[in-house]
Amino acid sequence: MNVDVLIVGGGTSGMMAAISAAENGAVVGLVEKNKTLGRKLLVTGNGRCNVTNNRDKEEIIAHIPGNGRFLYSAFAQYDNYDIMNFFRSNGVKLKEEDHGRMFPTTDRSRTILETLQRRMEELNIMVYTDAAVDTLLIHDQVIQGVRLKDGRELTAASVIVSVGGKAMPRTGSTGDGYQWAKKAGHTIKELYPTEVPITSQESFIQNRVLQGLSLRDIALKVYNKKGKTVITHQMDMIFTHFGISGPAVLRCSMFVLQTMKRDKTNAVTMGIDALPDQSQHELQQQIQQLIKTEGEKAVKNALKGLIPERYLLFGLERLSIDESLPLKQLNEQQIKDIISFLKDFRFQVHGSLPIEKAFVTGGGINTKEVDPKTMESRLTKGLFFSGEVLDYNGYTGGYNITGAFITGRIAGMHAAYYAQTATQK
Known part of the structure; x- marks a missing residue:
């Protein structure tokens, strides 16, 4: 030819x-x-x-x-x-x-x-x-x-x-x-690898505590070693048996790998804002309103409308807050801790699946x-x-x-x- x-x-x-x-x-x-x-x-x-x-x-x-x-x-x-x-x-x-x-x-x-x-x-x-x-x-x-x-x-x-x-x-x-x-x-x-699921050695991942749980329209962040935000993507994500995946994760993946390389580290911090369209102040006001109207309810029942119940229970356990405690009995520090979890739950990730499992080559x-x-x-x-x-x-x-x-x-x-x-x- x-x-x-x-x-x-x-x-x-x-x-x-x-x-x-x-x-x-x-x-x-x-x-x-x-x-x-x-x-x-x-x-x-x-x-x-x-x-x-x-x-x-x-x-x-x-x-x-x-x-x-x-x-x-x-x-x-x-x-x-x-x-x-x-x-x-x-x-x-x-x-x-x-x-x-x-x-x-x-x-x-x-x-x-x-x-x-x-x-x-x-x-x-x-x-x-x-x-x-x-x-x-x-x-x-x-x-x-x-x-x-x-x-x-x-x-x-x-x-x-x-x-x-x-x-x-x-x-x-x-x-x-x-x-x-x-x-x-x-x-x-x-x-x-880019557009690739992220791996984590965190115990809650290894123990599959959240495996299969999807979070909708969250803001996922990648932080560098100085604690500055490298990138934020607001989309859906899912917890897996090896780490995290879903659209927000795929978009953050190249930044995780680049940050690991730039910071010369084998772990990078990521953060989940489960309610990105609400400020901390607005969330505080909402919880205060719930205390007035639904204060007798158990924390898990009063707050489960905010985020998926499984994610809420996971957060309460991490914060050592009894899920059956009446909402009105939360003290000021516990309310702050809940808001902090909802707005910026941070955890460590340690890499990604190999390039063969990626959607795109960088x-x-x-x-x-x-x-x-x-x-x-x-x-x-x-x-x-x-x-x-x-x-x-x-x-x-x-x-x-x-x-x-x-x-x-x-x-x-x-x-x-x-x-x-x-x-x-």
């Missing part, structure tokens, strides 16, 4: 890169080591595929805390609204859910995958599945193509590496792209060595990168997939331009 543009990796970013290159006049081939395309795409958004987010550019980039600034130039050429227009113009109806998340109205990831595949067929893109790449072929710092593991060599004027990171390896993301990038002279920023190909306007390597002509193999990472909620689509679109467009000029010489 000899093509203008060859894409390595048939995931979200790779498929969009292939479509983009073909729409810009290139003869395009795509190789994928799995037997089918889009394996990770099918499991995104719990199998519903959160295709992008309906927020403005600044807010989207703010939700890509790992080096999101790198995407500014790409966003100027193609953005989340263009992603929506792409799918709508290809017959996909979209709907908006909470936090700006956009889904196909079918609630099926397969709708998105089939749309991308249909568009690739319309553009006559050559697709080779079950075709694992062994290495990039580079001569005098110019890309020549790739060699497959079966020994075949595929030549191309430009190559786009879109093979993902190391998260979710069952979908085929096993970190192959980092070795190829190194061969092309690139440095790899240290890999770490770190990757150093973006200083990649042109942000084109996604082309600054070190090897005609070599482009897109998606999670690059050192940027966002939150779940349509932000990572937005980055994947946009970097794929930009890489495809500029790889086509490069191939055209290279063949004219």
Whole structure:
């Protein structure tokens, strides 16, 4: 096979890169080591595929805390609204859910995958599945193509590496792209798991006291060794047998790991504000009012409307307050302690599940060595990168997939331009 543009990796970013290159006049081939395309795409958004987010550019980039600034130039050429227009113009109806998340109205990831595949067929893109790449072929710092593991060599004027990171390896993301990038002279920023559940050795976690308990719309904080707040996320969370998980936890995870590294410690303090929309003063007034109206009731019955009863009983036990004590018999210090527990229950966490259990890979190909306007390597002509193999990472909620689509679109467009000029010489 000899093509203008060859894409390595048939995931979200790779498929969009292939479509983009073909729409810009290139003869395009795509190789994928799995037997089918889009394996990770099918499991995104719990199998519903959160295709992008309906927020403005600044807010989207703010939700890509790992080096999101790198995407500014790409966003100027193609953005989340263009992603929506792409799918709508290809017959996909979209709907908006909470936090700006956009889904196909079918609630099926397969709708998105089939749309991308249909568009690739319309553009006559050559697709080779079950075709694992062994290495990039580079001569005098110019890309020549790739060699497959079966020994075949595929030549191309430009190559786009879109093979993902190391998260979710069952979908085929096993970190192959980092070795190829190194061969092309690139440095790899240290890999770490992001959007990953957090582990804790606290006795209440180890003893599974709260296992399975969900807390809704809480504010979860990460503190550094000086006691300053590193980040706060207000979403849901759940206690597990190994630690904590859920949307708020996933968003805090990269900050936990970065704080551990920065503070050179093996434990980081986190805090839960179970009632983030109420100030301490408002909560105190509410409890005083309850003392007046329901003072005869046991503490556990009078306060169980504030938070889940299981979490309340856990707090009362930690504070050594008898749950059956009449509310009106609480002394001033006990009321303060209850408010403190409700507003800032602090505990230690000790790391995360491994990168293989993460949704997203942090770190990757150093973006200083990649042109942000084109996604082309600054070190090897005609070599482009897109998606999670690059050192940027966002939150779940349509932000990572937005980055994947946009970097794929930009890489495809500029790889086509490069191939055209290279063949004219």
